Amino acid sequence: MSRNTREDVVVAAGRMFATHGYDATSMRELGRELGLLGSSLYSHIGSKQDLLVEVVHRGAALFQASADASLDAGAGRARLRALIAGHIGVVLDHRDEVQTFLNEARALDATHRAQVLHERNTYEQAFRNAIGAGGTDGSIIDAERDPKTTASFVLSILNAVDRWYSDTGPLSRDQLVDEIMAFAGLWEGAEQ
């Protein structure tokens, strides 16, 4: 058993914040999870709040990276599909950071909380832009749909995916993406 690294501490904190919530996680419990005392954690980090900031930031960065990558997929419907597939991957493969990002932001100090809200708005804007562009270029069938409302609907579905979807269930991730595109009236099963 070698010593814990700062990375170990952040990862374990994410797991506990996501599972029990920030306020319900004590530094002593977090230490026990890593096999050391609560007070020993302070050789790795400055404060409990610092840990929350770092975990939330990791969640935000994952979504941002997905949004950036979606630009390579094209525009309109093609970009929207990349955004949806990317979001599903982030949510299912990084549950701890994502749940902390989505549910524990209210435990952040005002400055960081405002920053997170801003990051979420920027990310949501990517969905609105892709939907709006898809209406204009004809790659999305129902061009009458309001991009703002549609983006809210799609993101509501995406953020809740981890509550019911399982990789070992009847639906593959690709099929899930198609279901959401079809559900949203954004795709009809045709190519291109």
Place this chain on the structure above:
Amino acid sequence: MSRNTREDVVVAAGRMFATHGYDATSMRELGRELGLLGSSLYSHIGSKQDLLVEVVHRGAALFQASADASLDAGAGRARLRALIAGHIGVVLDHRDEVQTFLNEARALDATHRAQVLHERNTYEQAFRNAIGAGGTDGSIIDAERDPKTTASFVLSILNAVDRWYSDTGPLSRDQLVDEIMAFAGLWEGAEQ
């Protein structure tokens, strides 16, 4: 200023649990909100956990009442519309109880948490049944859609409505219901 009633305590607790979370709400803060000391709350209630159980139960009862009322609206698409409209009403008009029900259930003791999960499943089943029946009787257009997945999508949207919808915005509640029905491919704008 007359004395506080037990009802006052439960209502204020719901507000604070929804806003700051159960663990971040102290009995002293709750007392201050009502103009009394934390210790004085115990003449109204047995424990902090009792308060959480009561607030969560109120949220569950509101959804259950909506599901019961939806039976009078008919079956298939008509019942689904009543379920969606009812859910939106509950979410927007009882935010404190609903947010506590949806987000703070993990702070419940194991017994009550299991009970809440069971109530949620029963409620979700009403959506599945209405969607399934609508596929069979032809009142829902895309009969190929899986009722389980569709119900998950619809409930994801409904539970997040309070995060972005405003009664003073461009969309009325009735229009919101129509948008969700259309989004879900469950309605085409035609009568019946």
Place this chain on the structure above:
DNA sequence: CCTACCGATCGGTAGG
């Protein structure tokens, strides 16, 4: 990473 500790705050009770 531990020992030893700090002041603050927690949920809750006895008794009025």
Place this chain on the structure above:
DNA sequence: CCTACCGATCGGTAGG
């Protein structure tokens, strides 16, 4: 609904 209090636990520090 208050006074006076309880033991437990909290985040965090000094010093090694």
